[in-house]
Amino acid sequence: MSDIAPIPLAKLRKGGVVPAHPLALTAGRELDERRQRALSRYYLDAGAAGLAVGVHTTQFAIREAGLFRPVLELAAGEAARHGSEPFLIAGAMGPTAQAVDETETARALGYHAVLLSLAGRDAMDEDALIAHCRAVAGVMPVVGFYLQRAVGGQHLPAGFWRRFAGIENVLAIKMAPFNRYQTLDVIEAVVAARAEDRVTLYTGNDDHIVADLLTEVRIKRDGVEVPVRIRGGLLGHWAVWTRRAVELLDEIHDRPGGRSVTDWLALDALTTRANAVLFDAANDFAGCIAALHEVLRRQGLLEGTWCLDPDESMGPGQMERLDRLLAEHPELTDDAFVATHRDRWLTG
Template structure:
């Protein structure tokens, strides 16, 4: 009921957040009813779960809403989410939908190669050509990197600190500290960040940041 009430005043965006980060489980029926609200304009899907992501997409398709923008917040599945065409059988026929972009904590760092990847993915989708296997390789590399930055091994306890640590190493912030003293790097997380730097230099943008940092800070 509160979604309907808010939608009477302003456009609304749904946000499906995984329970480990403070969200709650919301099934297909919820998302179908939510998508039937006229003033819904977008949904960010971040359950970090393929089944639950499909619940959202099915709900939107069954509601007949082709005007609701779908964004991935699944930092564990970024590349695949962006590449995939979802073909959903509904009571009104078969519907195809694609995720139009990402609203991702992972994209708070190393954004220069992310922009390039996103543009390439959009071009690949629009070409309707077969998907290059390189994207499947990259997908797993990004997921591995995200597991470290988000501290998946410790149920995401060091998620914010992991992002801040990369920004600190690049000189964009002075410290990886967060407002809460409970938010800090988990034991071994810094060493894991070292590992992904060594393993996936093509995912990072330290050279780009270094070349522009003085101008950014001066501005």
């Protein structure tokens, strides 16, 4: 990790908003480079600490479509031009050879780490999974990823996470099992591995975003209490209304004394309700990407909601739920911020 520049590394360590970057397409389902750049500019101007590209929200099918490298290049170019030195994370997945190849591509393009998905690796035992992770970590720093089972993840026991956290080049872990027990398994494993100062924890639990960020977990090790916090979020949810997410996390980092416990819990519940709409929980998450596109379309950042898969669209009733959410809670949006800057982001 010594080759990561101090500013992006410090941003990751402090904890920040890291949007999972969507894919901008034309009506012909080809890459819309102008709008793809505009999205990166939006996130960076909104104050995001980093960008995660080539992940689920970017659509895994970019690999088969030959867009993996071009999409990573566009985001890296905008990050370099922005001057804020964001932390860049690229998705890596598949069998070991594929994951290593994608990691080498990310490193060559100036990314700082890869978010390593273990989806589809169910047939591998724990030793094989750790060897797989070590192979990728041998190329560049790794962000672990505990993905919920409903969308292709697998149960990964505390023993796996303790061994994973012990890999020297593991930089952070995104916890997204949508399960409190399994989230705590990861936190306890990091403490057991004595890696709490090296491995920064990020939430991907879209059903518990605010509470994850507020909670300090206290784990006893050798009779001494070790306090651990989830520092930031790497979230598809934060691919929309990003300015509001930055303001929220800043308030939490500044200590949440301005709100009562009741108010914070109410905000956690509202955020979860909003995520249920965006991620189409009613239809087993089928419309999650298209709904994010719809929000960005309404803001004028995307031209349409097209996905690489022509059959991928918002789920039954999801549009109506989104309309109702926006009508009842306009405070969730950053529409005014986007309207102020959108034309500049779309220029060039």
